[in-house]
């Protein structure tokens with residue numbers, strides 16, 4: 001009865017992805033630190049070249065510029081040229097508090113400042129007293145607002161120096177969430193990598209712990225530095241949807257109506273796409289759906305497809321009364337979700353492009369990933 005053409009399902013998926021991304025809550029982060037400590041380098045490393053290249057900055061206070069990119073839920077407040085020796089420490093503090101205040105006054109979560117990264121360079125050997133004083137004063141005033149502050153030790157070429165600096169700062173017991181040594185970019189001398197970049201994964205994880213639940217999906221969407229974190233988060237989405245699918249399947253779904261599961265699976269795919277922050281096309285979605293839920297037919301989860309899929313699931317047994325069970329609905333949804341995570345991982349890491357997945361070999365790869373997941377029921 002409700003046989004759903006693959007093209008229609010792909011179009012629905014494509015629109016759903018746009019909707020999920022447009023509806024992401026906004027995230028606003030201030031990056032503060034003396035001039036030259038590596039703020040811009042850090043921003044580029046965490047949020048990727050794509051954001052760095054396409055974002056535009058507008059002055060919002062004397063000391064801060066706000067960087068945004070069309071269709072991105074991220075805004076960065078950067079404080080270029082912050083100098084501890086001139087008038088600017090007070091001005092930066094005042095402006096930062098003003099940004100926090102205005103965010104709160106707006107009563108709009110999308111406009112609030114959600115986190116502050118205070119950057120101190122490890123390469124400058126020791127931290128200046130004036131800087132610690134600034135931090136002590138600022139964090140004291142921030143107690144009114146409780147915006148999470150993370151101290152990032154930038155340019156941590158030497159892990160040993162970074163640890164020593166971290167110990168000094170930790171001993172001050174400042175009300176900050178964490179002090180994290182980071183090397184945002186490989187340190188290269190004479191074409192030789194002297195220190196490999198590190199610490200971004202820790203920063204990403206700490207952000208995940210610090211940000212409220214409402215911002216978790218946005219955070220994964222914008223961060224480009226920790227693939228494993230994205231995968232972990234995406235797996236949670238799959239589990240939640242598999243449970244819902246099993247719920248739908250609890251009253252056994254007649255074969256011909258298995259496509260009632262498709263809207264739920266489309267939402268799952270859209271959310272996973274948002275987590276990976278990958279740009280996809282309608283034709284890519286057609287390839288994904290045709291090579292999984294639509295294998296061998298012009299519809300998704302049509303009668304033939306379902307009976308073929310069930311044959312692949314170990315222990316699913318024969319079909320009783322022409323219906324699919326709760327557990328089968330769950331298994332198919334989990335397999336689709338996990339296969340899609342596999343595809344997104346490959347696109348994210350540059351192993352395969354979205355376009356390549358649309359080719360004959362690409363589609364074969366998708367089918368393979370999906371079938372493997374179906375057989376591998378333990379997930």
Ligand SMILES: Nc1nc2c(ncn2[C@@H]2O[C@H](COP(=O)(O)OP(=O)(O)OP(=O)(O)O)[C@@H](O)[C@H]2O)c(=O)[nH]1
Nearest residue numbers: 035036037038039040041080081183184185186187
């Ligand atoms: N290799 C390496 N170089 C870095 C790193 N961080 C910063 N640098 C270098 O340090 C210099 C200053 O870095 P920026 O990122 O421009 O510093 P900034 O804090 O944005 O400076 P202002 O915008 O002037 O306040 C640049 O030449 C960077 O390439 C890093 O993690 N690794």
Ligand SMILES: [Mg+2]
Nearest residue numbers: 039040041080
């Ligand atoms: Mg800069």
